[in-house]
Amino acid sequence: MMVVIVLSNCPQKLRGDLTRWLFEIDTNVFVGNMNARVRDAVWDRICTNIKTGRASMAYSSNNEQKLEFRIHNTDWEPIDFDGIKLVYRRMETNDDFNYKAASKAAVYHKNRLKQRYTSGEYNDFMIADIVIISGRIIKMAALHIKNGNESENCCFLVKCEETLRQDIAELTGVTDELLVSKGMTIKDALTKFGEFCGGKRIVGHNINSVVRYVQKECEINGIPIFRNQLTDTMRLARKKLDDLDGYSLDAVAGYFEIRVDDSDKMLYNCRRILRVFEKLNEI
Numbered sequence: 285m286m287v288v289i290v291l292s293n294c295p296q297k298l299r300g301d302l303t304r305w306l307f308e309i310d311t312n313v314f315v316g317n318m319n320a321r322v323r324d325a326v327w328d329r330i331c332t333n334i335k336t337g338r339a340s341m342a343y344s345s346n347n348e349q350k351l352e353f354r355i356h357n358t359d360w361e362p363i364d365f366d367g368i369k370l371v372y373r374r375m376e377t378n379d380d381f382n383y384k385a386a387s388k389a390a391v392y393h394k395n396r397l398k399q400r401y402t403s404g405e406y407n408d409f410m411i412a413d414i415v416i417i418s419g420r421i422i423k424m425a426a427l428h429i430k431n432g433n434e435s436e437n438c439c440f441l442v443k444c445e446e447t448l449r450q451d452i453a454e455l456t457g458v459t460d461e462l463l464v465s466k467g468m469t470i471k472d473a474l475t476k477f478g479e480f481c482g483g484k485r486i487v488g489h490n491i492n493s494v495v496r497y498v499q500k501e502c503e504i505n506g507i508p509i510f511r512n513q514l515t516d517t518m519r520l521a522r523k524k525l526d527d528l529d530g531y532s533l534d535a536v537a538g539y540f541e542i543r544v545d546d547s548d549k550m551l552y553n554c555r556r557i558l559r560v561f562e563k564l565n566e567i
Contacts, residue, residue, distance in 0.1 A: 287323055287343040289314040289330070294337040298330065331356050407431050409515075410481045411561070412488040413553040415458065416497050420444060421470060423458050424477045427554045428484075434558075438480045439550040443467035457549020471505040474498070478510065487515040489533045489557050517557055520564045536560050 289302065291312040299308065305326055306316035318326070323343060330339050338357045345352035349369060355362055361372045408430050415423040425439040444463050453459045468476075488494065491514050502509045521528070521536045528535055537556050540563045544555045 285317060285319060285323065285344055287316055287318055287341065289339065289341045291334065292338040294334050298333050327354060409485040409487055411554045411558045412486045412491060413557065414494045414498065416494065421497060421501060422463065424473055425551055425554050426477065426480055427551065427558060429558065437551055440473040440476050441467045442470050442473045457552065470501055471507065474502055474505060474507050478507065481512060483512060485513045485515060487517065487557065487561050490516060490518045492516045517560050517564060524564055524567045533557065
């Protein structure tokens with residue numbers, strides 16, 4: 285009786301054992317002739333010794349299909365369908381995909397993030413929203429997040445000679461009138477913002493690019509350059525979300541269907557960044 289056996293992820297000693305009865309015509313592919321009693325004994329031997337590996341066996345049989353097969357340690361399952369033997373393949377769910385997509389490195393990274401939260405690294409940090417128009421900083425806002433809650437906040441406006449566009453004013457909450465009445469020099473804004481943030485980690489959307497402007501202004505104004513550790517939610521989104529057309533704060537917040545109270549325009553984006561950061565860390 286013709287028998288074909290295919291193994292996957294099997295111990296080396298099992299391959300050597302099977303060559304006592306079968307020919308290995310390719311890596312982990314065995315063929316040969318044997319009677320039913322020996323075939324069943326060999327199959328039992330495979331299932332006992334293959335550990336976490338997979339095995340499939342097909343052999344000739346006196347039935348309508350002229351063959352029979354067995355499968356071990358896979359999601360595929362032989363079933364009888366009106367007298368015909370078929371293979372049932374379970375439909376994959378999102379949970380299945382996420383599990384299979386998790387490599388050892390991904391699992392390690394996820395566990396490392398959990399350790400950071402439990403160790404307190406992300407229990408005391410800053411959420412920053414820095415608005416730059418035409419290469420000039422006009423707003424620096426921050427939320428102090430401690431133990432998952434908003435502790436305190438700040439917002440510093442910088443005087444600007446240029447007239448702001450209407451869409452920018454609506455988006456940021458910054459108007460020409462506010463800049464005139466509450467705006468301060470860039471040096472004062474940088475100093476106060478630095479004092480507020482201290483040495484804490486800063487989380488922001490596209491914060492890596494924004495901080496380059498901040499460091500440049502610090503150098504120009506003779507202020508100690510920011511050396512805070514940064515976490516960029518835009519970079520996190522690019523790594524974890526692969527079905528977005530863009531990765532702006534609006535796009536990512538829209539993807540997660542984030543809704544934040546917009547009555548306080550000055551801190552609106554800070555609170556959206558916080559929600560985005562929380563959602564990304566759940567992935």
